[in-house]
Amino acid sequence: MLAILAAVLAFVTIGGLGWVFVGEDNSSDKAIKRAEGFTSGGNQTARAKAAKAEASTPEARRKVIELQLKEAERRERKARMTMKAKLKHAGMSLSIRTFWIISGCLAAVAFLVPLFLGLNVLVALGIAVVVGLGFPRWVVGFIGKSRLKKFSMEFANAVDIIVRGIQSGLPVHDCFKIIARESPSPVGPEFKILVEGLGVGLTLGQALDKMYDRVPTPELRFFSIVIAIQQKTGGNLGEALSNLTTVLRARRMMGEKIKALSSEAIASAGIIGSLPPVIMILVGLTSPAYMGLMFTDFRGHVMLLGAGMWMGLGILVMKQMISFKF
Structure with missing residues (x-):
């Protein structure tokens, strides 16, 4: 009987000691986890405070203001690119509908006149596109720039x-x-x-x-x-x-x-850009048969199209080179 009681007491003692040690380990783990949580929360708070302090620096405010100004400038530039805005800049009282009606009439006349003169349909269509879409917009833009x-x-x-x-x-x-x-x-x-x-x-x-x-x-x-x-x-x-x-x-x-310093480059670009069409017109006036093949033969049409594309690309590049913003 005493042996059984001693065994039970020993079992309870060993179990109690084990529970104490195991429970102490769990509480330590929980304490460690709580400490890590407090540390991570403190780190997050510190990072938030650091980010807020960084955002309140003059450099950060300058960057934010710069981005806002660029966005406002982009919106204003997009608004100024519309045809309605260009008509306002030119001081014209025309409505958009009237402007497009005038452009359509010019395109129709520019398409029928080359056909009447015997030119190819594609050439007449290209002339109609240039006269109907490009010429009126160029006139409005030129008047608007002069007025501004x-x-x-x-x-x-x-x-x-x-x-x-x-x-x-x-x-x-x-x-x-x-x-x-x-x-x-x-x-x-x-x-x-x-x-x-x-x-x-x-x-x-x-x-x-x-x-x-x-x-x-x-x-x-x-x-x-x-x-x-x-x-x-x-x-x-x-x-x-x-x-x-x-x-x-x-x-x-x-x-x-800036205009005085860039005048030589502007004059050179004007001469280079106008030289090919001027020579073509002079050759056409002196030797119509020699230049007429460019307008009657399909290969001439392809050559004119390629020349026009290259000339347009060259003029665009020169325009970007001589345009100075200040």
């Missing part, structure tokens, strides 16, 4: 009128009226539309945004930014606009210097 250039050249003088008016005690709205009345086209008519917009209840920022849609020039954007900053922060508007005119004139002087 005139606006940029006269805009600094218009800002000077605002500066002198503010220094003499006139309100900004009255200065806009003076510009609308005294400045030449297109600055005067655009400021007249601006004054009319302010008269019907538009804010100055909204009126300037609408004006920028019609005349998307960097000078007008700078002016809008200066006005917006002055409205939010206050300060001397006359002094700010005076500094703006200095920047605009310095920018214009830089553009003239």
